[in-house]
Amino acid sequence: MIVGLLGGGVIGAGWAARWVLNGHDVQIFDPDPEAPRKVNEVLTQARRAYAKLLTRDLPPEGALTFAPSVATAVEGAVFVQESAPERLDVKQMLLGRADEVADPSVILASSTSGLLPSAMQAGLRHPERLVVGHPFNPVYLLPLVEVCPGPATTMQVVNDTAAIYSSLGMHPLTLRKEIDGFVADRLLEALWREALWLVNDGVATTSEIDDAIRFGAGLRWSFMGTFLVYRIAGGESGMRHFMAQFGPALQWPWTKLTDVPELTDDLLDTIVSQSDEQASGRSIRELEALRDDCIVAVLQGLRAARPGGYAAGATLDQFDHHAPVDVIVDDDADRALRSPLSTMQRRVTADWLDYNGHVNDSRYMQLSSEATDEFLRSIGSGDAGEGGGSYFTAESHLAYYLQAFEGDELTVEVRVLDHDPKRLRIWTDITRNDELVATAEHMLLHVDRATGRVSSAPRPVLDMLGVVSAAHESLPMPHGAGRSIGQPRTKR
Numbered sequence: 001m002i003v004g005l006l007g008g009g010v011i012g013a014g015w016a017a018r019w020v021l022n023g024h025d026v027q028i029f030d031p032d033p034e035a036p037r038k039v040n041e042v043l044t045q046a047r048r049a050y051a052k053l054l055t056r057d058l059p060p061e062g063a064l065t066f067a068p069s070v071a072t073a074v075e076g077a078v079f080v081q082e083s084a085p086e087r088l089d090v091k092q093m094l095l096g097r098a099d100e101v102a103d104p105s106v107i108l109a110s111s112t113s114g115l116l117p118s119a120m121q122a123g124l125r126h127p128e129r130l131v132v133g134h135p136f137n138p139v140y141l142l143p144l145v146e147v148c149p150g151p152a153t154t155m156q157v158v159n160d161t162a163a164i165y166s167s168l169g170m171h172p173l174t175l176r177k178e179i180d181g182f183v184a185d186r187l188l189e190a191l192w193r194e195a196l197w198l199v200n201d202g203v204a205t206t207s208e209i210d211d212a213i214r215f216g217a218g219l220r221w222s223f224m225g226t227f228l229v230y231r232i233a234g235g236e237s238g239m240r241h242f243m244a245q246f247g248p249a250l251q252w253p254w255t256k257l258t259d260v261p262e263l264t265d266d267l268l269d270t271i272v273s274q275s276d277e278q279a280s281g282r283s284i285r286e287l288e289a290l291r292d293d294c295i296v297a298v299l300q301g302l303r304a305a306r307p308g309g310y311a312a313g314a315t316l317d318q319f320d321h322h323a324p325v326d327v328i329v330d331d332d333a334d335r336a337l338r339s340p341l342s343t344m345q346r347r348v349t350a351d352w353l354d355y356n357g358h359v360n361d362s363r364y365m366q367l368s369s370e371a372t373d374e375f376l377r378s379i380g381s382g383d384a385g386e387g388g389g390s391y392f393t394a395e396s397h398l399a400y401y402l403q404a405f406e407g408d409e410l411t412v413e414v415r416v417l418d419h420d421p422k423r424l425r426i427w428t429d430i431t432r433n434d435e436l437v438a439t440a441e442h443m444l445l446h447v448d449r450a451t452g453r454v455s456s457a458p459r460p461v462l463d464m465l466g467v468v469s470a471a472h473e474s475l476p477m478p479h480g481a482g483r484s485i486g487q488p489r490t491k492r
């Protein structure tokens with residue numbers, strides 16, 4: 001798919017990175033002669049961040065070209081995103097030109113932070129294809145994009161735009177009606193105004209205000225919004241109690257939100273010098289890399305918080321879905337007899353490495369455990385499946401044969417060695433290009449979660465296990481099965 005981008009500054013470059021890394025060809029128009037350098041630098045940052053963030057391989061990168069005019073940027077494109085400076089006249093001019101040359105089926109989206117879509121639709125030949133797609137910086141990492149239709153925008157355009165953004169790993173939030181500043185910027189603007197007052201009044205410095213966010217509410221905001229967080233703050237009596245407790249404070253002078261400090265030279269000097277001090281000489285690219293690493297860590301944390309991830313972690317998990325697990329049960333018995341069942345593939349990301357550049361030991365346990373979980377789900381067991389019971393690991397033994405490094409494709413194969421109604425003995429081989437990297441053996445017990453006692457697995461799970469292990473009975477016992485630490489070992 002070809003995408004036309006109008007404007008290649010901070011936001012346009014972020015869009016370029018998201019599209020190109022998702023395998024789409026991007027044509028950018030930006031009159032700034034420095035734009036190619038800047039966009040390519042942002043693309044480099046995005047590649048670096050994606051290598052840490054995603055476990056799957058992205059498609060081959062799309063081509064990035066710089067177009068000499070709006071018409072050439074839009075030529076052949078099926079989607080156009082405008083990210084020019086926040087000036088209505090500039091946006092109207094660019095969108096008007098795109099509207100003249102693009103086929104009426106092409107969607108025109110604007111990254112505006114707060115201009116009304118109706119104002120941008122005025123004068124277009126096809127106002128029904130204009131929609132706001134308001135992203136957040138860095139566009140290649142933050143999933144939120146506000147989709148705001150104007151009065152003339154069709155539902156089809158809204159839905160198609162949201163679907164396109166979803167396909168790029170984003171979380172589109174469709175607004176119910178147009179409003180200056182949309183939803184997210186109205187919230188950010190309120191915080192920003194208050195922050196400027198606190199500096200203006202000498203109450204706190206720029207870094208103290210940032211600390212007040214990043215060590216507190218900012219952490220909660222990354223997975224629950226203000227309303228859910230406050231509901232919890234109301235304790236068992238919930239939201240009503242919270243409102244009763246803090247409602248009166250709304251009448252007290254806790255904010256200055258109706259007022260704005262005058263941006264005098266003095267106030268600007270204070271803000272700029274405090275901000276310089278906060279940056280401690282680090283360049284924008286260094287700060288961007290630091291920011292990206294932190295976003296990656298938060299997203300990965302939210303992905304790990306629940307199976308399938310939570311909040312933005314769920315968006316990431318869907319985007320970076322695991323290679324489907326190939327479980328062989330009774331329909332391909334020949335193949336099952338030849339190989340262990342159930343395989344999982346993972347590419348090693350940078351955050352798995354030790355200080356010495358090798359994959360940390362704990363990751364082999366994680367890989368084996370995740371592959372075992374996938375296997376259990378495939379036979380109808382797992383955390384949600386079986387009415388109050390599931391398999392718990394009682395004992396594990398790992399053996400390491402080779403080191404693994406960033407970028408390695410590791411394959412985990414799971415095999416059942418033995419089972420009875422309450423016990424399940426699992427073996428996993430972790431390989432790279434058919435070379436054995438590590439093995440793991442686990443003894444699992446089926447536990448009734450209500451009583452906490454070992455119990456028989458349900459009949460359907462045992463039936464599946466019976467089919468699977470019967471298919472593997474003729475396989476030789478893996479070298480090292482049943483070994484204890486320090487026993488001599490032979491490589492397979």
Ligand SMILES: NC(=O)c1ccc[n+]([C@@H]2O[C@H](COP(=O)([O-])OP(=O)(O)OC[C@H]3O[C@@H](n4cnc5c(N)ncnc54)[C@H](O)[C@@H]3O)[C@@H](O)[C@H]2O)c1
Nearest residue numbers: 007008009010011030032083084085086111112113135137
């Ligand atoms: N920076 C943010 O955090 C952020 C977040 C969300 C949305 N936005 C919105 O995205 C848009 C772009 O903001 P930005 O931060 O990338 O600004 P920016 O100044 O970094 O980039 C604007 C780019 O537009 C180019 N430009 C100027 N005139 C042009 C023209 N006639 N045709 C094509 N390109 C032209 C400039 O050379 C520049 O590269 C704005 O509407 C802004 O409100 C910004």
